[in-house]
Amino acid sequence: MRLMRCMTCAVVLLASAAGAHALEFKSVGAAPAILYDAPSQKGRKVFVAPRGMPVEVVLTYGEWTKVRDVQGDLSWVETAHLQARRMLVVRGANTRVRAIADDSGVPVFTADKGVLLELADPVAGGWIKVRHRDGQSGFVKASEVWGE
Numbered sequence: 635m636r637l638m639r640c641m642t643c644a645v646v647l648l649a650s651a652a653g654a655h656a657l658e659f660k661s662v663g664a665a666p667a668i669l670y671d672a673p674s675q676k677g678r679k680v681f682v683a684p685r686g687m688p689v690e691v692v693l694t695y696g697e698w699t700k701v702r703d704v705q706g707d708l709s710w711v712e713t714a715h716l717q718a719r720r721m722l723v724v725r726g727a728n729t730r731v732r733a734i735a736d737d738s739g740v741p742v743f744t745a746d747k748g749v750l751l752e753l754a755d756p757v758a759g760g761w762i763k764v765r766h767r768d769g770q771s772g773f774v775k776a777s778e779v780w781g782e
Contacts, residue, residue, distance in 0.1 A: 657690055658690070658691040659688055659689065659690055659691065659720060659781050659782065660688070660689060660691055660699075660701075660716040660717060660718060660720075661686055661687060661688050661689070661716065661717055661719055661720060661721040661781075662683045662684065662685055662686060662687045662689065662711075662715060662716065662717075663685065663714075663715050663716060663717045664685055664717075665685060665715070666682050666683060666684050666685055667682070667683045667711050667712070667715035667716075668681075668682055668683075668711070669681040669682070669683055669701070669709035669710065669711050670709060670710045670711070671709060671710070672710060673695050673696070673698035673700070673710045674698075674710075677710065680707075680709050681703075681707075681709060683703075683711065686721045686750045687703070687721070687723070687750075688704070688720070688721045688722060688723055688750075688780065688781030689701035689702065689703055689711070689716070690702040690703075690781075691716075692708065694713060697712060697713050697714065698710050698711070698712060698713060699711055699712075699713045699716060701716075704723050704725075704780045704781070719752070720752070720753035720781065720782075721750050721751065721752055721753065721781060722750070722751045722752075722753055722762070722764060722774075722779040722780065722781040722782055723748060723749070723750055723751075723779065723780050723781055724745045724746065724747055724748060724749045724750075724751065724774075724778065724779055725747065725777075725778055725779060725780055726747055726778060727746050727747050728744050728746065729744060729745045729746070729747075729749075729774060729778045729779075730744055730774075731743050731744065731745060731751075731764060731766075731770070731771075731772035731773065731774050732772050732773050732774070733772055733773070734773060735758065735759060735761035735763075735773040736761075736773075739772075739773065741772075742770055742771070742772035743766065743770050743772070745766070745774075749766075750767070751764035751765065751766055751774070751779065752764060752765045752766075752767070753781070753782065754771055756782070757776050757782060760775060760776050760777070761773045761774065761775060761776065762774055762775075762776050762779065762782055764779070
């Protein structure tokens with residue numbers, strides 16, 4: 635009986651800790667960054683991440699950060715190559731960025747799959763305020779972008 639109570643407490647604690655964990659996103663800085671398969675420059679180079687590419691931070695180990703990209707691939711990057719400025723990547727073709735946070739809002743512009751948009755304001759009611767590098771801004775559904 636005591637073992638059962640201990641196991642129940644452990645499950646409750648693990649579940650609450652998992653739910654409390656918030657995702658952390660960053661972006662590759664002003665210059666492209668090399669992604670490695672290990673936290674070392676001696677590791678195998680797996681990809682050159684373009685500037686502005688959003689990544690999910692999985693963990694930080696010294697001067698290295700393990701990240702997940704939009705495809706779900708894991709790799710390591712030197713922490714110095716990441717910036718706090720938040721960028722989002724469009725998931726699908728012809729994504730409409732609207733003047734207001736509503737499906738009835740007038741489209742300001744459309745963005746194709748892979749286009750980077752800067753996060754202007756966080757999610758509110760399923761919509762995110764974004765800004766394109768040419769200065770146009772508007773609202774996009776959170777489900778249509780990755781990096782938030």
